[in-house]
Amino acid sequence: MNKNGEYYFNRVYLVFSILLTVLVIGYTGAILYTVGFNSRIVWMSVLFLVIVFVVGGASVWSLKCRIAGVVNNLDDVIDGAINGQDRVTGYMETNISSLENKLIRYIDLSTTHDKKVEAEKNKIKELISDISHQTKTPLANIVLYSQLLDEHSHSGLDEDTQGFVTQIKSQADKLDWLIQSLIKLSRLETGIISIHATINPIIESISKAVSQVYTHAEHKNIEIAIDCDQAITARHDMKWTSEALFNIMDNAVKYSDTTGKIHIAAQANEMFTRIDISDTGIGIDNSELNDIFKRFYRCKATSKYEGVGIGLFLAREIINSQGGYIMASSTVGQGSTFSVYLLRM
Structure with missing residues (x-):
């Protein structure tokens, strides 16, 4: 039995002993008060107290030993089942043996499933x-x-x-x-790719993503502005986070008209670092904001544009796997803002 378990049971035994003592002493005092002080009654009361304390103490001690034995036996059963050792209780028809058998079956099924x-x-x-x-x-x-x-x-x-x-x-x-x-x-x-999130300046991930869309933006004469303090950091995988940001920025360039604008701003809050990517594109209807992060989903207004509807889904998966999340707000005909939240610590 671990220390916490022993401390708990010791408290139970102590409370039980105190209650027993109070009841016995109170009962004896009530008798003496009722019949008056008498030497024979006093001796009988003392003998009664001694017998009660001896029997009660023995019962409490026996109960403590039995509970400790059951708990220790359960510890052995669990350790044996986890480590694949021989059965502790054998095949006896007892509750603990039944529990051990069920535990072994559960562990076997879990191992097989894994x-x-x-x-x-x-x-x-x-x-x-x-x-x-x-x-x-x-x-x-x-x-x-x-x-x-x-x-x-x-x-x-x-x-x-x-x-x-x-x-x-x-x-x-x-x-x-x-x-x-x-x-x-x-x-x-499937976990084949593992994301290693460490505390790094967010400006590097933003710059890498911007460099991937810059040529396309320049071709459409779209202005890209970055407002990010170099001291702002976040816990993130730089390679995969820049991939997620690129997918969002690529959409911003794709769905913005010529001479549009894209504004990228970062700010550090208490728990999260927030990256806002705003554009002056076609916008998203409010009824579709909950669907745009679904796999292969494309808004009705984007049917004339190239795309397959996987970029935002991939971006969300990357950010979520790092303990962050993405939110979107938009006005049709005016543009959209995607807010990426990354843990600071």
């Missing part, structure tokens, strides 16, 4: 590896040949054929991005 889960993870890992390997070369070839066709398009290909070549290249790039995103997501969900 092994199945681990085997399934290994299968998924192999499947993801196979998909990544088997699709990499064909996609690379498609992109390469479409680029070669595009380079030679001015030397004999008609306008329609040139359009087909452009579409092939665009769809190949889209398919490659989708496969890579699904692979990342699968690895993240």
Whole structure:
């Protein structure tokens, strides 16, 4: 029995002993008060007190020993079941033996389940590896040949054929991005990829994400402004957090018109570091704000834009796995703001 258990039972025994003493002394005092002081009654009362205390003390001690024995036996049963040792109680028809049998069965089932889960993870890992390997070369070839066709398009290909070549290249790039995103997501969900969150300046993750969307934003003449103190830190995995921020910023650029603006601001609060990514894009209807983080969900207003609806889902999974969360607010026709909350400590 551990120290906490012993302390608890000792308190119970002490309270029981005090109550017994008070009752016996009170009962004896009441008798003496009722019949008056008499030597014979006094001696009988003393003898009664002694007998009660001896019998009560023996009962309490016996109960304490029995409870301690049962608890120690349970400790041995649990330790033996966890460590795979021989049965402590054998196969006796007792309550403790029945409990030991059920505990062993439960541990066996849990162990079997854990092994199945681990085997399934290994299968998924192999499947993801196979998909990544088997699709990499064909996609690379498609992109390469479409680029070669595009380079030679001015030397004999008609306008329609040139359009087909452009579409092939665009769809190949889209398919490659989708496969890579699904692979990342699968690895993240199955625990193949482990996120290592440490306290780092948040400006580095923001800058890395911005660098990935800057060319696209510049092409659309979209202004990107960053308001972040270099001293602001958060507990996060820089690689994966920048991936999540990139997915949000990529949407901001994609769904903003030419000459739009994107504003990125960070502030440190007591528990969380907050990163706000605001844009002047098409906005999101309030009825869809709860759905935009679902896998493959796309807003009705985005049907004319390229996309598959996995970026925000992946971003949320990455942030949630670090103990953070994402919130969104928007006004249709004016823009959206995505707020990323990361733990400070």
